[in-house]
Amino acid sequence: MPFVRGKKPTATGGSRIPKLHAKATENQEEGSLQVKRSSAPPQGAPKKRTAFVDITNAGKLSFSLPGRKKETGSKVQKKTSSKGSSKNRANLKKTSSVRSEGPEEGKKQEEEERKEEEEEERAATPPVEELGVLEAPPRRELPPHLQRPQIPEQFDIDSEHQNDVSLTAEYAKEIFDYLKQREEKFPVCDYMAQQPSLNPGMRAILVDWLVEVQENFELNHETLYLAVKLTDLYLSACPVNREALQLIGSTAMLIASKFEERSPPCLDDFLYICDDAYKREELISMETSILQTLSFDINIPVSYRFLRRYAKCVGAGMDTLTLARFTCELSLLEMDLLPERGSALAAASLLLAMVTKDLGGWSPVLQYHSGYDVSQLAPLVRRLHAMLSSPPDDKLRAVRTKYAHKVFFEVAAIPVVAIETLESALLA
Template identity: 55%
Template sequence: MPVARSSKAQSSKQPRASKAPSVTENVPPEKEEGCQAKRSPSSPQGGPKKRSAFGDITNAHKNQTVTGKKEGVKAPTHKATRAPPAPTVAKNNEINLKKSLRKTPPTDVPVEPEKGSVSEELVQVPVVEDIDKEQLGDPYANAEYAKEIFEYMREREEKFLLPDYMEKQPDISRDMRAILVDWMVEVQENFELNHETLYLAVKLVDHYLVEVVSMRDKLQLIGSTAVLIASKFEERCPPCVDDFLYICDDAYKREELIAMETSILRTLNFDINIPIPYRFLRRFAKCARASMETLTLARFLCEMTLQEYDYARERPSKLAASSLLLALTMKNLGGWTPTLEYYSGYCAQDLHPLVKRLNFLLTYQPCDKLKAVRTKYSHRVFFEVAKTTPMDMMKLEEKLKS
């Protein structure tokens, strides 16, 4: 069994005098690790430590007046009196002055916009919170590079968009894939693996089936091998090969599983750093300052889509954002804030169609045999979020419009 994660080192920096208002829903990471162990290894809003800024990185100090350089008044100099200029010279000066005024209109004096005008409205910029500044003192958080890391993951989404591969799979159907994923959820629970391992394993199965035509008797072998590869990628102490042979009820031999591992890795060119919705969900929940219960509800909604083939082709970041928006709406915690829009890259209108589909999926379970996800999130460890009553579609429509 993998060793439980140790708590993060506390920063020695003193917090700033002006702290952000505390949210009563937030749960400290120590409590989260105690109640969910490896399944939810870290808090969505990060550690509570604060750190003062590195100093003024703006150019405000450049606008200050330079001391020592004062504009003095020139003393009148005694010059010899000259005769007044000729009329032709004065006329030329007047013409040149008029030309210069035409070329450079007077714009030195700014005109203040009237109240209610368009210019005044453009000045009002929505406030976006810096969600990484609180973890700058934590060397394990990589807060300095967090924004660039998630921008890179958004770019990699384009490379791993799934086509409709079921058309060229003669012996595999959508229902078989759903049963396989339901079994993989049970494997993740039995081995106490991270949620990232489950999501990545499902992605590996889908991308492998895009390239290789497989028979139904090899489908469980593909799924178990995908969990093995994802465990080696995500876990500190992954299960061994014999564990997967045992959980498959010795349906396959050791050589077959190792050969399938080689086949999957070569087919995917060993590029298995595939963006998954779970990572984006934790990032967006941190932007929303969501509580552990709200984040768990969003995780439940997102994990429900793993069994559904129709959601496999959705972008992971959009699926995570829609799951969080539906969870926030179900909890009456407000809508899509400017901070969420900035860090996710989606406005609320972009997510409304997918939010409605998720609520429909939560309301009407397509198959009663697939109960692994609902059973998992019905436990007290996960706040029994699977028992949450779905929203009425008309009320959801009204809240999304408001």
């Protein structure tokens, strides 16, 4: 009785096979059908077919590639038969020669035949010129602006960190050369003539307040330097009222925190430190104004980065580096030092700290990595020395109070070096 499609066959009344056994036999049949695709279907079942071509006929199909002529079956047969016949003849010759001759003569005969086959293969293969194999083109030299600088061995300060991928020691020299070039893109001059409502004292009070904000929020020193730089760049481009000065400083610190910090303070924190003098919308609007004025280019080189690099050149200790940091951070309050480049301020601060600590003058390795010699730094060093020697302002105590702490080696209490000692070091 044939199976009706879509219905299961019903067992006859006289069948005594349990249902479990019937299911097992059905599973066995299905397994055999999956393993052996070419097995015949059950009697009466509909004939199976694939969607495109039966898989069992795949070997019988022939595909023609474009640009090639089809070879007839006779040609293919001739090729295979000719190859097979030549091999058979060679094998027959070998076996007959080995049987007729002795073992030594048979070996000689095999070697001669092998040599003949190698010579035939060499003759059949065309030379390299005919195959079209081209020689490798000559290696071109990179243009000068793409070539990596060759650092002399006595000036190499980064080779000891080659295995530390986080420091990128192989690119350190190029990175700082690039930062030094970018300094020319952010010049700042004395902009107080364009600000009728401001004066240098107001700006100094704002910077002194930003130092306190950086210390209370425990922000990086790079954040403080970048915030002061953003403030000066914005004030040099836009006239503002004195009531908006603190709003500009706090917004600049917010932008710098987003750029430098791993976990920057939120906007409400900056509203709190301003004693809620400004609204949330005003701070967001000022942030937009600053970023648009600077064309969203806030990757500005700051002197603190150069200072750490130069201190590494001479292996300066933390006490010497902190003394140079104190001088460099105190210079942020001075309006007349705004036009100076950050790299030059860092080099002059380190030179003054080394002379104060009696660690020698400007070494050749510092001159190589900074690009400044003593004659270029001498005028700026004298101005920094005069800044340290002047009596402190009672209204601007944040920097001196900060560096009078034990954490900073109490460098603010170190006496200023005598001017005679400094002059002799600069003239050496």
